[in-house]
Amino acid sequence: MAPGAKSISKITPPKGTRDMYPEEALKRRYLEQAWRDASVRCGFEEIHGPTFETTDLYAVKSGEGILGELFQAYSGKAPEELEQVRATGRAPYAVRPEFTPTLARMFAAKAGGLPRPCKWFTGGSYFRAERPQRGRLREFLQWNVDFVGDDGTSMGRAVADVEILGVAISLLRDLGLTRADTVVAYSDRRMAEAVLRHIGATDETLPAWFAWIDSIPKNPAAAMVKARELGLSDLEVRFVIGYFFNQKADARVLAALDENPTGTPAFVKFQQSLMMVPEVADSIAQLRRSADVIEQFGLGGWGVQHNAVVRGLAYYTGLVFEVLADGERAVAGGGRYDRLIELMGGPPTPAVGFAMGDVVVSLLLEDKGLMPQGAELMEAVSRRPASVRPEVFVVGADDESSDALVRRLCADLRRGVESGAYKDAGGRKPWSAARHDAASGGVRPMHARVSYKSTRNLKKLLADGEKQFSRLAAIVHGEDRVQLKDFDARRDLTPKDIGLSDTHAEFSVDPSSVVYVGRAAERVLG
């Protein structure tokens, strides 16, 4: 050892980092594979950006808040860099604290040549120079999923929103989490904004009010004090709390008030007056539409509207949601950010997305006994990954009445069918190979896509599927009238061809049917 050199055994890892020995590395792979599989099956494509960016990229959007928690860097190759650090306190580069600015930059750079929508996901390490605590470290993994460039119609937005919610829910389900473990709480920023404006919030005070609402559940008593500082009157506090925290789960928040405001005549009147506000009525209609689409995707019961979810960030413009679990920080969070890409210098592009860190979800899995160990862990990470090539492209044959059916089938294909054997066993070992075992009625989850084109022209829809290199197409005419087409072989398949049934002429969208499209596709694709 060189004189004066420090023994490496004395050098501790930097605060908030983790060493991953083989067991931890495998657990990391388990989670990363779950992320990738869920995204891929839902038709998202993997991208990657650099792990450090110019500091300016983060300064544009984030402002003061984030800059204080950036790990900054300079190359050491140019003396003026050091000069800059000394003069401005800001290095030319920063290690990424989040992905969204990179996403916006990447999208803007090639916006003209990119298809719409772009459904992208990415996973990797992120860094924030904050004080570590439960569920929060300085280096962590994060999964980002974004739906960029929906068509901007009410229905297009709702579908994009629900696809994003749907990936998050797929992942929870894949990991074996249930509605008893987590809830996907969603709301609409525009509704919240309209309500607060109705009470008297302005452009200047709005962000502070959102931050205030965001802080209430953590410490209701302190929030009451803070309300005074914000200059809110007693009545305003009651209205806000009554409106945003009217769900059962918020008993603790309501308890911080001397009486529950929701039943009072003043509050009822306030609620009625809200319905007269066009923005409120609009956003409620949009939420209702989303709820319908959630049902079409078969996700009913997972999503719960929860007005108090507003998220602290300034840039959200519509749907906002969080995956919540008892006793933990938010497992994931996200929302719609229709102005952000434009703000970062790109073309005006609506977008919605979310992020999930590995720290909280890992704690949750460990607590619930849902993290495999030993041989099971090894087997779990050795399983076949989701097919990157789209397996089934689902299109509607006729008018829009089939749209709901198309979405339902697509969602069902992505979900797969759990086997009888798995369910009989109690279903708490989601990594088990028997989960979708065909021998006892299971169907494996598949990579299924739909077209986002507005055309009803079947020829164009099928061309879209072929352009995306889908292996099969499912053409939905009705519940029990589905055609299956093999793009590679350029021919139609029948239940008889693939040995599913001699008596049926067409396939079915019903997962319990012997001629279920998923069963057929699995037969063809293996």
Place this chain on the structure above:
RNA sequence: GUGGCCGUAGCUCAGUUGGUUAGAGCACCUGGUUGUGGUCCAGGGGGUCGCGGGUUCAAAUCCCGUCGGUCACCCCA
């Protein structure tokens, strides 16, 4: 940046009115036994009690400082 709790063997931890060579379980090593594999028996290695200073005849134990960890606040991308 602020505050609470913690820091004794590789791991999980005992060990306070301060008092002789600092302990247990697990793990590890050696030998034996069981007609070679998660059995049993015997033995063994291993600790600057986070680090530095102070009080004391005497400090793992009390005081101050410091470093590290953890939890909460702040903040949430």
